Amino acid sequence: MKIVVCVKQVPSTNEVRLDPETNTIIRDGKQSVINPFDTYALEEAIRIKEKIQGEVIALSMGIPAAEKILRDAVSVGADSGMLLSDRSFAGADTLATAYTLSLGVKKISEVDLILCGKMAVDGDTAQIGPELAENLKIPHITNVSEIIEINDSEIICRTITETGKRLVKTKTPVLLTVLKDINMPRLPSIDGVINSLDAPVAVENAESLGANKSYIGLSGSPTQVVKTYIPERKNESIEIKGDSETKSEKINSVIKEVI
Amino acid sequence: MSGLIIDSDACRGCGICIKSCSYEALEMKDKKAQVNENCVLCGMCIESCPFDAIKIEKEKTNGIELEDYKDIWVFIEQNDGEIEPVSYELLSKARELSKERNCSVNALLLGEDISKEADKLFAYGANKVYISEYEILKDNLEEIYVEFLDKVVLDYKPEIFLFGATNFGRSIAPRIAARVKTGLTADCTILEIDEESGLLNQTRPAFGGNLMAQIVCPEHRPQMATVRPGVMEAVKKETNTKEVINIDMPSIKEPSIKILENIIEKKAESISDAEIIVSVGRGIGSQKNLALVERLAELLGGKVGVSRPLVDVGWADQKNQIGQTGSIVAPKLLVTFGISGAIQHLAGISGAETIISINTDKDAAIFTVANYKVVGDCVEILKSMISKLEKKCEKEQVV
Numbered sequence A: 001m002k003i004v005v006c007v008k009q010v011p012s013t014n015e016v017r018l019d020p021e022t023n024t025i026i027r028d029g030k031q032s033v034i035n036p037f038d039t040y041a042l043e044e045a046i047r048i049k050e051k052i053q054g055e056v057i058a059l060s061m062g063i064p065a066a067e068k069i070l071r072d073a074v075s076v077g078a079d080s081g082m083l084l085s086d087r088s089f090a091g092a093d094t095l096a097t098a099y100t101l102s103l104g105v106k107k108i109s110e111v112d113l114i115l116c117g118k119m120a121v122d123g124d125t126a127q128i129g130p131e132l133a134e135n136l137k138i139p140h141i142t143n144v145s146e147i148i149e150i151n152d153s154e155i156i157c158r159t160i161t162e163t164g165k166r167l168v169k170t171k172t173p174v175l176l177t178v179l180k181d182i183n184m185p186r187l188p189s190i191d192g193v194i195n196s197l198d199a200p201v202a203v204e205n206a207e208s209l210g211a212n213k214s215y216i217g218l219s220g221s222p223t224q225v226v227k228t229y230i231p232e233r234k235n236e237s238i239e240i241k242g243d244s245e246t247k248s249e250k251i252n253s254v255i256k257e258v259i
Numbered sequence B: 001m002s003g004l005i006i007d008s009d010a011c012r013g014c015g016i017c018i019k020s021c022s023y024e025a026l027e028m029k030d031k032k033a034q035v036n037e038n039c040v041l042c043g044m045c046i047e048s049c050p051f052d053a054i055k056i057e058k059e060k061t062n063g064i065e066l067e068d069y070k071d072i073w074v075f076i077e078q079n080d081g082e083i084e085p086v087s088y089e090l091l092s093k094a095r096e097l098s099k100e101r102n103c104s105v106n107a108l109l110l111g112e113d114i115s116k117e118a119d120k121l122f123a124y125g126a127n128k129v130y131i132s133e134y135e136i137l138k139d140n141l142e143e144i145y146v147e148f149l150d151k152v153v154l155d156y157k158p159e160i161f162l163f164g165a166t167n168f169g170r171s172i173a174p175r176i177a178a179r180v181k182t183g184l185t186a187d188c189t190i191l192e193i194d195e196e197s198g199l200l201n202q203t204r205p206a207f208g209g210n211l212m213a214q215i216v217c218p219e220h221r222p223q224m225a226t227v228r229p230g231v232m233e234a235v236k237k238e239t240n241t242k243e244v245i246n247i248d249m250p251s252i253k254e255p256s257i258k259i260l261e262n263i264i265e266k267k268a269e270s271i272s273d274a275e276i277i278v279s280v281g282r283g284i285g286s287q288k289n290l291a292l293v294e295r296l297a298e299l300l301g302g303k304v305g306v307s308r309p310l311v312d313v314g315w316a317d318q319k320n321q322i323g324q325t326g327s328i329v330a331p332k333l334l335v336t337f338g339i340s341g342a343i344q345h346l347a348g349i350s351g352a353e354t355i356i357s358i359n360t361d362k363d364a365a366i367f368t369v370a371n372y373k374v375v376g377d378c379v380e381i382l383k384s385m386i387s388k389l390e391k392k393c394e395k396e397q398v399v
């Protein structure tokens, strides 16, 4: 089974501060880690490979430095990586990102299974999975919490729905987005780390992928971020004082008022 | 080509933009800021520049005929014949927006045996209800719904198309957006019509709630958004136009995903739509004290929520976890005991109406969002609250 795992490079923390002097937004954390949700997708791919044999390719669209997370993926068991990197990919919204990733998947070719994380911790949209599946004209299943049976042509898995759980069967090729309940990602082994240093990581650009210029990057992005700001945190709390008895009395009366 | 442009005449080399960039994409050369290949055009630096020296230039793409698209459409989500509350919230919001666009609010109701629900949709803001009733629409299956909705977009050309940011909404909306090649804003918490442009201003939290982003979709239609449940208000109002239109099922090929089993868990188990939540964190001290929290929740008719460490140590179930990696909650009342208010936790409670927080640390971050601050021992206060409430119950029973 040929499995592609989509991994995104994200800032190591998603905290955002306001510079007190200039009143401008500062994002903490330099780009350096693999999106935490993607480590579960990666682990699941490696487990499938161990169970029924196959090949795992980590795929990312990002800046040149994102090569690092692809090597990290190899260090835990992926066979190779592919980085889609080009200045003309910059500014992509989910539509343009999904299109670009679909070109990567087509280049890898004959893929049976694509795994994505539930969402990226920075952009937070959880849209790439379904949009990528649409670009590839294959079905998708979101919020997978367990893969129960898998062979080269069929997968049975459990998903979380609005009202409970569902057991579904699908044919391959298919794209799944996985929840973090699905497994416990392993740490890299020493051999893995050594391997990853000279593992094959292909780098593709807009031209080598044959990208249609009007579908990539900022030009291919229908959405436009017009403004960003740090949400106001209301900070006018009323303090309830006194000894425990008084406090609980007062809390109870506030509750009574509210409900 | 599109790109980031720094006006070197306007740039004074102050370096603020370099600080604002988390991609290491800006550097100083000859006392002027310069952009390198790390730039992802995120736009953070634009607002940071005190001299308005930075802008993003976007190449015009060949647009579509925007005038052909009209009306606000709302996808009504049903689960086992019951309408998700977020659908009513969306209709009421759409009614508000429609006044500014001078257009109709159209509800799209798909399911089996579902037409009986149409009246409620009118009450919450629909002018027209488009209905399709087929057995195959009973289970929310992506492959079928996407084909159906694709046809709706082609045939009716909505200007705005809204979905609840439920699991199902967040699964089908992106797929349709990719099919019709338009923009989709995720998990919005504010929707407004821009006075000048008439565009839908869509505001959403990103970075786990640490940043709000306002997004528009200027040149593509429909303007699509998923909207976070529990944020907009569902308002009932009688309407006089009540038009029901039936739509036929398009021919759809056999789906390749089959449902083997559907396990419906009691709604009671989900904390996302709970009106009252008593939540508890590591400050509770020991597992046995959790019984107090459960008792209080019971007395108040609410649900128990927890912070992540309690799930990690196995004291509570993941489905009770609140926060970025748990449930997003929006109760009327939230009482927190021994929760510090880590940013990932706060990401899940911004929709709470009234928050009462109890914590021994007077500087705990939770107090920055609490409406009522109580500095004290949570176990003591819990016990005392419970005994007072129990006494009251007894009294009421006697009377």
Ligand SMILES: Cc1cc2nc3c(=O)[nH]c(=O)nc-3n(C[C@H](O)[C@H](O)[C@H](O)COP(=O)(O)OP(=O)(O)OC[C@H]3O[C@@H](n4cnc5c(N)ncnc54)[C@H](O)[C@@H]3O)c2cc1C
Residues within 6 Å of the ligand: A005, A006, A007, A008, A009, A035, A037, A038, A041, A059, A060, A061, A062, A092, A093, A094, A095, A097, A101, A115, A116, A117, A118, A119, A120, A121, A122, A123, A124, A125, A126, A127, A128, A129, A223, A225, A228, B042, B183, B184, B185, B186, B204, B206, B207, B211, B212, B213, B215
């Ligand atoms: C503040 C802010 C708000 C935004 N809001 C929107 C919006 O509402 N709508 C919109 O269309 N765009 C939006 N964007 C742009 C969006 O973040 C980017 O398009 C981003 O490249 C992908 O989206 P995501 O981070 O939300 O990923 P998600 O869709 O949350 O990621 C899901 C999974 O897809 C895979 N994946 C995602 N990105 C990559 C990648 N680059 N390489 C490999 N795999 C990947 C991973 O497996 C990941 O777990 C926003 C950006 C910012 C900065």
Ligand SMILES: Cc1cc2nc3c(=O)[nH]c(=O)nc-3n(C[C@H](O)[C@H](O)[C@H](O)COP(=O)(O)OP(=O)(O)OC[C@H]3O[C@@H](n4cnc5c(N)ncnc54)[C@H](O)[C@@H]3O)c2cc1C
Residues within 6 Å of the ligand: A036, B280, B281, B282, B283, B284, B285, B306, B307, B308, B309, B310, B321, B322, B323, B324, B325, B326, B337, B338, B339, B340, B341, B342, B343, B344, B345, B348, B358, B359, B360, B361, B364, B376, B377, B378, B379
């Ligand atoms: C990627 C990521 C995702 C995460 N997602 C989530 C998430 O979804 N939800 C979540 O909750 N966390 C999440 N976390 C963890 C989060 O960062 C915090 O560690 C966690 O929320 C802290 O839980 P807490 O408030 O219960 O514990 P602590 O931070 O240990 O706080 C305990 C509090 O109890 C107070 N206290 C102590 N004794 C008493 C007493 N006797 N009476 C009253 N108060 C007392 C203390 O003053 C303290 O403020 C995430 C972390 C990461 C890195």
